[in-house]
Amino acid sequence: MLIKLGVVAGLAALFQWIMTVLTNKISYSVIRQMRNDCFEKLEHLPLSFIDRTPHGDVVSRIISDAEAVCDGLLLGFSQFFTGIVTIIATIVFMLTINVKITLVVVIATPLSLFVARFLSKRTFNLFKSQSVVRGEMTGYVNEMLGGIKTVTAFSQEDESCEHFDDINKRYENVGVKALFFSSLVNPSTRFVNNLVYTAVGIVGAFSAIATGGITVGQLSCFLSYANQYTKPFNEISGVITELQSAMASADRLFSVMDEMEQTPDKPDAKVLRSVDGSVDAVNVSFSYNPDVKLIENFNLSVDKGQRVAIVGPTGCGKTTVINLLMRFYDCDKGEIRVSEIPINDIKRSSLRGAYGMVLQETWLKTATVWENIAYGCPEATRDEIVAAAKAAHCHSFIKRLPNGYNTVLSDDGILSQGEKQLLCIARVMLRLPPMLILDEATSSIDTRTEQRIQRAFAKMMQGRTSFIVAHRLSTIREADVILVMKNGNIIEQGTHEELLQKGGFYSELYNSQFAVS
Ligand SMILES: Nc1ncnc2c1ncn2[C@@H]1O[C@H](COP(=O)(O)OP(=O)(O)OP(=O)(O)O)[C@@H](O)[C@H]1O
Ligand SMILES: [Mg+2]
Incomplete structure (x- = not known):
């Protein structure tokens, strides 16, 4: 008997271990898959989702919601497997003793789950709001770190701490409330189960005394099985908090995965082979918000190799035009063509690959200078990278960095804004794309360096089309065509001299900006 007991105990321990290992493996691989799906989804969502x-x-x-789902899965799985085995085994044992009482136990116990369900329905929403507030908190910390200089410059430290405390307090409140309700679940299921247990004890005792349908020994054995049988129900309701929180978090993960993706590329979408650089926009209309009209009936015809400057007051839609050219947003009406092909018929990756883009907001990844310049062109040799860096006038400051080209940079690192912009320009110079988009790309660079870069660009862009949004006269004046935009439309178009002679909006803009100095 002792040997048998020993073997059983040993096997129990072994299976327990195997179960834990498997549960861990399943949970972590499920969550890895979910995280991957979610991250991949982000790359396919329309820019409007990211913007809002x-x-x-x-x-x-x-990060956090996936973690909560993982915890829930771990608990859920381990409870589930042992639960199933326990329930089946005890039902079999109980049936061998007394069928009638077994049926009562088997049917009455799950009643406790109804109680659990009733209570947990109320807590689900609380857990949901808890993870929403957690998201808000992450967002706030993110925002404050990003703007820490502005916060301190306006002496808003106390306010921002207060606001954080406010979010934190809400998190506490909703958490306490959720836990309060979910903590009721386990005692109530236990209570219901104990009632069943008591009832079985009493009925069994009476039947033992009155009819002798069951012996006292059988009854006590039965009761201990009945006790085992209810355990999984009690245990499930014991981890109901974690399960509920996991479910609320899963809801938030799935809602990202369910977001509408950008319209996929057409099945027969073309890959741009030779880009001649002509760009046409025909009757294009677009607005971010259907109620606020922005671009209407926009027409544009750019010949290959032209340098196009886009000027106009703040908020007139210059960046929006760039967004449409790159197909970050789709036109509501009309179409844009590159090399005579409507951009909606071109693979997005191919269209975007045809443009080199430098924006005012720079972005560097956490990597060495080498990798940052070779971003999007990983096969470039070191010599090519250095040549691009020289053309973009960043070679000299890279040399001064602690580890030269091997220095690890990051987006919020040590470089000045202008230096970051120069690096982004080097990135584009390395790739030598057929077309170029510069959206205030040189706004943080001093005039002398800018002029040198313009010359380098001019050399590079010979025969290539470029769109340049800039406020500086030097850049604008050298453009082949200047588009003057106002309220989402091109109101004037021509060379610098033509537009000045015309004496319209451009000359007004020019005089107000430059004539004084
Ligand atoms: N993602 C967006 N969602 C909704 N409205 C937007 C969005 N981006 C820009 N807008 C609005 O569209 C209008 C045009 O913005 P756009 O960025 O094209 O201006 P801009 O000409 O580039 O100005 P700036 O010279 O300041 O860069 C603005 O009124 C702006 O508020
Ligand atoms: Mg802009």
Whole structure:
């Protein structure tokens, strides 16, 4: 008997271990898959989603919410497997003793789950709001870190701490409330189960005394099985908090995955082979918000190799035109053509690959200078990278960095804004794309360096089309065509001299900006 007991105990321990290992493996691989799907989804979502969702909230979903789902899965799985085995085994044992009482136990116990369900329905929403507030909190920390200089410059430290405390307090409140309700679940299921247990004890006792349908020994054995049988139900309701929180978090993860993706490329979408550089926009209309009209009936015809400057007051839609050219947003009406092909018929990756883009907001990844310049062109040799860096006038300051080209940079690192912009320009110079988009790309660079870069660009862009949004006269004056935009439309078009002679909006803009100095 002792040997048998020993073997059983040993096997129990072994299976327990195997189960834990498997549960871990399943949970972590499920969550890895979910995280990957979610991250991949982000790359396929339309830019409008990214523009309107606080980034911290998305971070919180992919990191914290996924973690909560993982915890829930771990608990759920381990409870589930042992639970199933226990329930089946005890039902079999109980049936061998007394069928009638077994049926009562088997049917009555799950009643406790109804109680659990009733209570947990109320807590689900609380857990949901808890993870929403958690997302808000991540978003806020993110925002404050990003703007820490502005916060301190306006002496808003106390306010921002207060606001954080406010979010934190809400998190506490909703958490306490959720836990309060979910903590009721386990005692109530236990209570219901104990009632069943008591009832079985009493009925069994009576039947033992009155009819002798069951012996006292059988009854006590039965009761201990009945006790085992209810355990999984009690245990499931014991981890209901974690399960509920996991479910609420899963809801938030899935809602990202369910977001509408950008319209996929057409099945027969073309790959641009030779880009001649002509760009046409025909009757293009677009607005971010259907109620606020922005670009209407926009027409444009750019010959290959032309340098196009886009000027106009703040908010007139210059960046929007760039967004449409790159197909970050789709036109509502009309179409844009590159090399005579409508851009909606071109693979997005191919279209975007045809443009080299430098924006005012720079972005560097956490990597060495080498890797940052070779971003999007990983096969470039070191010599090519250095040549691009020289052309973009960043060679000299890279040399001065602690580890030269091997220095690891990051987006919020040590470089000045202008230096970052120069690096981004080097990136484009390395790739030598057929067309170029510069959206205030040189706004943080001093005039002398800018002029040198313009010359380098001019050399590079010979025979290539470029769109340049700039406020500086030197850049604008050298353009082949100047588009003057106002309220989303081109109101004047021509060379610098033509536009000045015309004496219209451009000359007004020019005089107000430059004539004084
Ligand atoms: N993602 C967006 N969602 C909704 N509205 C937007 C969005 N981006 C820009 N807008 C609005 O569209 C209008 C045009 O913006 P756009 O960025 O094209 O201006 P811009 O000419 O580039 O100005 P700036 O010279 O300041 O860069 C603005 O009124 C702006 O508020
Ligand atoms: Mg802009």
